[in-house]
Amino acid sequence: MAVQSKLRQQSSWLTQLLDPHNRAKQGLGLVALLVLFSLRKQLQQWLQQRNVVKLARARSGSVNLDVADALKQVYLPKPDGSRDLLVPNRGRVSRVPIKPTTSRTFDNDYAAFRKLPPTSDASAANAGKKQLSQQDASRTQIEDAKAMRAEGGAAAATAKKVGVNKEFFRQLKAIFRILIPRRNSKEVFIFLLHTSFLVLRTYLSMLVARLDGIIVRDLVSANGRGFLRGLGLWFLLSIPSTYTNSMIRFLQSKLAIGFRTRLTRYVHDLYLNDKANFYRIINLDGRLDAADQYITTDIARFCETLAALYSNVSKPVLDLIIFNYALSRSLGPLGILGLTTNYLFTGWILRQVTPAFGKLAAIEAKLEGDFRSAHSRLITNAEEIAFYNGASIEAGILNRAYIRLVRHVNSIFKIRIAFNMTEDFVLKYAWSAAGYVIIAAPFLFGQKKPQSESTDAALPAAKPTQIDSTVASKTESYISNRRLLLSLADAGSRLMYSYKELAELAGFTSRVYTLISTLHLLNKEQYQAMPRPIDLAADTPFYDLGNIQGEVVVGSDTVAFDKLPIVAPAPGLERGGEELVKDLTLRVKPGEHILITGPNGVGKTAVARVVAGLWPVFQGRLERPSINDIMFLPQRPYLSVGSLREQVIYPYTYPEHVASGKTDEDLLDILKDVHLAYLPSREGGWETRKEWKDVLSGGEKQRMGMARLLYHRPKFGILDECTSAVSTDVEGLMYAKAKELGITLITISHRPSLFKYHEVLLRLTGENGAWETDFIGAETEQLSMEHEIEDLEKKMAEVEGWKTRIGEIQEELSFSKK
Numbered sequence: 001m002a003v004q005s006k007l008r009q010q011s012s013w014l015t016q017l018l019d020p021h022n023r024a025k026q027g028l029g030l031v032a033l034l035v036l037f038s039l040r041k042q043l044q045q046w047l048q049q050r051n052v053v054k055l056a057r058a059r060s061g062s063v064n065l066d067v068a069d070a071l072k073q074v075y076l077p078k079p080d081g082s083r084d085l086l087v088p089n090r091g092r093v094s095r096v097p098i099k100p101t102t103s104r105t106f107d108n109d110y111a112a113f114r115k116l117p118p119t120s121d122a123s124a125a126n127a128g129k130k131q132l133s134q135q136d137a138s139r140t141q142i143e144d145a146k147a148m149r150a151e152g153g154a155a156a157a158t159a160k161k162v163g164v165n166k167e168f169f170r171q172l173k174a175i176f177r178i179l180i181p182r183r184n185s186k187e188v189f190i191f192l193l194h195t196s197f198l199v200l201r202t203y204l205s206m207l208v209a210r211l212d213g214i215i216v217r218d219l220v221s222a223n224g225r226g227f228l229r230g231l232g233l234w235f236l237l238s239i240p241s242t243y244t245n246s247m248i249r250f251l252q253s254k255l256a257i258g259f260r261t262r263l264t265r266y267v268h269d270l271y272l273n274d275k276a277n278f279y280r281i282i283n284l285d286g287r288l289d290a291a292d293q294y295i296t297t298d299i300a301r302f303c304e305t306l307a308a309l310y311s312n313v314s315k316p317v318l319d320l321i322i323f324n325y326a327l328s329r330s331l332g333p334l335g336i337l338g339l340t341t342n343y344l345f346t347g348w349i350l351r352q353v354t355p356a357f358g359k360l361a362a363i364e365a366k367l368e369g370d371f372r373s374a375h376s377r378l379i380t381n382a383e384e385i386a387f388y389n390g391a392s393i394e395a396g397i398l399n400r401a402y403i404r405l406v407r408h409v410n411s412i413f414k415i416r417i418a419f420n421m422t423e424d425f426v427l428k429y430a431w432s433a434a435g436y437v438i439i440a441a442p443f444l445f446g447q448k449k450p451q452s453e454s455t456d457a458a459l460p461a462a463k464p465t466q467i468d469s470t471v472a473s474k475t476e477s478y479i480s481n482r483r484l485l486l487s488l489a490d491a492g493s494r495l496m497y498s499y500k501e502l503a504e505l506a507g508f509t510s511r512v513y514t515l516i517s518t519l520h521l522l523n524k525e526q527y528q529a530m531p532r533p534i535d536l537a538a539d540t541p542f543y544d545l546g547n548i549q550g551e552v553v554v555g556s557d558t559v560a561f562d563k564l565p566i567v568a569p570a571p572g573l574e575r576g577g578e579e580l581v582k583d584l585t586l587r588v589k590p591g592e593h594i595l596i597t598g599p600n601g602v603g604k605t606a607v608a609r610v611v612a613g614l615w616p617v618f619q620g621r622l623e624r625p626s627i628n629d630i631m632f633l634p635q636r637p638y639l640s641v642g643s644l645r646e647q648v649i650y651p652y653t654y655p656e657h658v659a660s661g662k663t664d665e666d667l668l669d670i671l672k673d674v675h676l677a678y679l680p681s682r683e684g685g686w687e688t689r690k691e692w693k694d695v696l697s698g699g700e701k702q703r704m705g706m707a708r709l710l711y712h713r714p715k716f717g718i719l720d721e722c723t724s725a726v727s728t729d730v731e732g733l734m735y736a737k738a739k740e741l742g743i744t745l746i747t748i749s750h751r752p753s754l755f756k757y758h759e760v761l762l763r764l765t766g767e768n769g770a771w772e773t774d775f776i777g778a779e780t781e782q783l784s785m786e787h788e789i790e791d792l793e794k795k796m797a798e799v800e801g802w803k804t805r806i807g808e809i810q811e812e813l814s815f816s817k818k
């Protein structure tokens with residue numbers, strides 16, 4: 001009998017805890033809790049396998065690679081066209097499959113991103129540009145004004161209307177296409193799991209509130225056993241509660257990193273494709289200033305804020321619903337009416353005092369970007385700046401960028417003082433006071449017993465106590481309600497904090513959207529269109545990036561220009577692009593080597609830019625070979641991060657080099673041709689990895705550029721003063737070798753000594769875009785030879801003078817010794 005009563009007592013006790021009105025739901029909750037708890041290990045394993053680095057697949061992969069192999073190459077191509085990124089990791093090699101975003105995906109997404117936000121950096125830039133045109137801008141003025149724009153008004157004008165509005169939700173919707181591309185994306189799974197844990201946390205909070213009340217009730221009624229049992233259950237509850245909390249944080253981070261990976265890959269695929277959008281964004285567009293800041297920092301902050309926001313919003317919303325429901329059963333309709341009025345009124349007050357956090361966040365991000373790019377410029381040009389002793393002026397530029405950032409951040413801090421005060425007062429004090437009043441009313445005025453009391457009375461009776469059971473029951477009810485109210489206040493304040501985060505998210509969303517939108521537009525060659533100035537004479541051509549009419553034929557076996565003006569683009573400027581060469585008409589057939597000369601700044605490199613597709617063909621027609629048959633060598637050779645071998649084979653990857661069938665011996669032969677054969681032994685072999693741009697001299701770098709040409713053997717080579725730092729004798733040998741390999745040379749140079757390696761001369765005169773061609777036949781070549789002979793004879797004539805001077809010096813020295 002005693003045992004039975006004990007059992008009954010215990011079961012009634014548990015029943016009270018697990019809300020007698022909702023046993024089915026509670027049961028389900030507990031089951032879910034247990035299932036999640038037991039699946040913990042499997043879940044983590046699954047996440048690791050799928051997302052973290054996909055290491056396991058690499059280890060058991062069909063190709064066994066060691067770290068040395070992974071250092072040789074970045075990617076491993078696969079038969080289906082995708083590639084595995086090789087990541088050396090703790091002495092092993094991980095293979096991370098990289099599936100490039102398809103052009104179909106980009107086409108599908110284009111419609112969602114084609115509308116650039118009306119008030120972004122673009123508007124700031126345009127505002128500056130408009131001022132410019134009024135000043136009849138000369139090039140210097142343009143540069144000055146560009147600097148002013150970057151320095152001054154841009155930040156203030158940035159993202160004027162950024163905030164939680166319709167535009168924000170439109171942009172967020174567009175970005176979600178990338179974040180969650182499919183219904184079965186892994187982020188959906190993480191999201192659902194995250195949501196389950198959030199629900200579980202709220203459920204556990206309710207159990208804690210209820211248990212709290214029961215413990216105090218047992219305490220008040222001097223029920224020692226009940227109290228101890230409650231304490232035991234309290235610790236038991238702490239296990240799932242702490243686990244739930246850490247899982248929420250874990251899944252939130254997973255969601256953030258998952259989003260970031262998706263966005264970064266998408267942006268990289270759009271930024272670094274064959275259309276060279278990374279070049280266009282700087283040279284053919286004035287809408288963004290520092291894309292690196294957008295890609296590295298803004299995307300990361302956007303993803304972190306978004307992932308955090310979900311748990312920060314959903315948890316308090318869920319809490320508000322569930323706790324209000326629970327309270328409504330204790331406090332009755334009048335209590336709920338009081339609570340709702342309180343929420344609405346205080347919410348309205350807070351809305352009034354909330355500053356425009358979105359706009360502030362966007363400006364802060366822009367200023368951070370400016371500060372960062374100032375540092376990047378210093379690193380890129382460290383040697384030049386050091387030679388000029390330009391540290392102090394650079395310090396000024398950096399400090400100015402930093403001070404502008406700090407001033408802005410400080411102003412945010414100040415704005416926040418008043419807001420935080422109001423927020424704290426409302427959420428901590430006003431809400432608590434309202435809570436006290438609502439709970440106390442039934443007790444003080446005794447008009448109505450709290451409902452929970454009657455509910456409890458309906459339960460199987462708790463152990464009879466010596467103390468007045470009404471007091472115990474009232475205390476229990478009070479403690480439970482008080483805890484629920486405190487949790488409600490907490491949920492409310494978290495919701496308010498989330499609103500702040502939502503506003504900040506609007507700022508980051510605007511930046512990320514602007515980046516993706518600009519890249520999409522550039523990818524479709526949609527540049528900023530400008531209207532033709534009214535005062536422009538009818539016969540003056542107007543080259544607007546929004547109106548490109550030229551035709552480009554890729555795949556031809558010649559390089560041909562047909563009435564093609566070479567125009568320096570001027571993104572967003574009202575006067576349009578500047579015509580450097582007028583209607584160029586010329587055909588370069590294989591074997592017809594051509595030399596382009598002309599004064600500085602006339603547009604020689606511009607011709608190469610147009611052929612390479614970096615600058616648009618505004619009018620006329622261009623024919624050029626496909627990308628594999630033409631190679632461009634710039635004046636400043638770029639040296640990549642990688643081994644010595646990778647410097648020669650650039651832009652080939654190691655597998656492409658292996659597939660080409662060329663060996664290290666072939667590479668050494670090439671280095672011999674450019675007089676760099678000493679490099680592999682001097683630098684410690686082909687695998688040596690160094691910061692090559694600092695290791696090699698100016699002339700060595702240029703010879704490395706020529707080595708690349710001899711390695712790839714394209715049909716055409718466009719050489720833009722790429723041997724200006726190489727001695728003339730070695731330069732001649734390299735040109736002869738290139739011709740011997742069948743490469744047709746289109747050389748840009750001022751050196752007459754190069755005439756003899758070419759058949760045709762294109763001279764750009766710089767007078768109203770005029771140009772002329774000439775055959776470098778015997779006559780021209782002889783003329784250039786004669787020039788050289790003349791030079792040498794002049795020098796020979798000076799020899800006698802130098803000899804006399806040496807004699808004089810020696811005489812003076814012997815005289816001074818005496």
Ligand SMILES: Nc1ncnc2c1ncn2[C@@H]1O[C@H](COP(=O)(O)OP(=O)(O)OP(=O)(O)O)[C@@H](O)[C@H]1O
Pocket residue numbers: 283568569570580598599600601602603604605606607
């Ligand atoms: N990205 C650009 N946007 C607008 N104008 C440019 C750009 N790059 C160069 N220019 C301008 O185009 C003109 C031609 O430049 P280009 O580099 O073709 O000269 P160049 O004839 O090769 O001179 P040099 O002999 O000094 O190398 C110059 O006036 C230059 O200022």
